[in-house]
Amino acid sequence: MKLVIPNKKYKESFLSAIKGYKKLKNKSTQDKEYAEMFGMSDKEFDNYIQTIKDEANGINLKPGYSSSITYWLIDNEEYIGTIRLRPNITKKQAENFGHVGYDVRPNKRKMGYGTNMLELLFKKAEKLGLKQICISCYTDNIPSKKNNR
Numbered sequence: 001m002k003l004v005i006p007n008k009k010y011k012e013s014f015l016s017a018i019k020g021y022k023k024l025k026n027k028s029t030q031d032k033e034y035a036e037m038f039g040m041s042d043k044e045f046d047n048y049i050q051t052i053k054d055e056a057n058g059i060n061l062k063p064g065y066s067s068s069i070t071y072w073l074i075d076n077e078e079y080i081g082t083i084r085l086r087p088n089i090t091k092k093q094a095e096n097f098g099h100v101g102y103d104v105r106p107n108k109r110k111m112g113y114g115t116n117m118l119e120l121l122f123k124k125a126e127k128l129g130l131k132q133i134c135i136s137c138y139t140d141n142i143p144s145k146k147n148n149r
């Protein structure tokens with residue numbers, strides 16, 4: 001199991017995960033946000049990958065936004081989930097929305113991947129010199145609360 005920078009090698013697997021998001025019934029608040037974030041990534045995959053690269057390099061950021069590094073969790077050469085690290089946010093921003101955003105594709109949840117993905121991300125964050133990570137979640141997000149214990 002590994003975290004990789006998003007790339008075309010996992011395109012088909014990623015696109016099938018996005019379909020899963022679209023089909024998901026009873027989406028949580030966070031699921032709706034993530035579904036929206038993936039937006040047109042299926043129709044404009046190459047642009048999506050470029051945007052992710054730009055965000056990591058601090059290019060074309062929306063006003064008030066800071067750089068955000070996106071990784072994909074891959075297991076057995078299959079796309080499992082996405083995790084984003086915002087290493088340069090202020091303390092206040094960290095308290096408001098946290099350093100990390102992550103999601104596991106709907107058909108791979110409750111299998112331990114969320115926990116594994118966070119553990120791998122912590123190692124990356126440590127290498128980047130981050131000593132503390134803030135993760136925030138909605139109070140009704142039970143799986144995320146458990147992940148963040």
Ligand SMILES: CC(C)(COP(=O)(O)OP(=O)(O)OC[C@H]1O[C@@H](n2cnc3c(N)ncnc32)[C@H](O)[C@@H]1OP(=O)(O)O)[C@@H](O)C(=O)NCCC(=O)NCCS
Binds near residue numbers: 114116136146
């Ligand atoms: C939050 C999320 C990433 C968890 O991923 P996951 O792979 O299912 O998590 P894990 O399998 O590692 O499970 C972690 C814990 O949550 C529990 N859990 C997972 N889904 C659950 C659910 N729907 N209801 C209750 N508990 C749940 C697991 O049993 C496990 O508990 P344990 O450690 O006591 O055994 C996933 O549900 C998701 O993608 N949600 C939508 C996006 C989101 O909310 N992201 C978090 C932003 S802060």
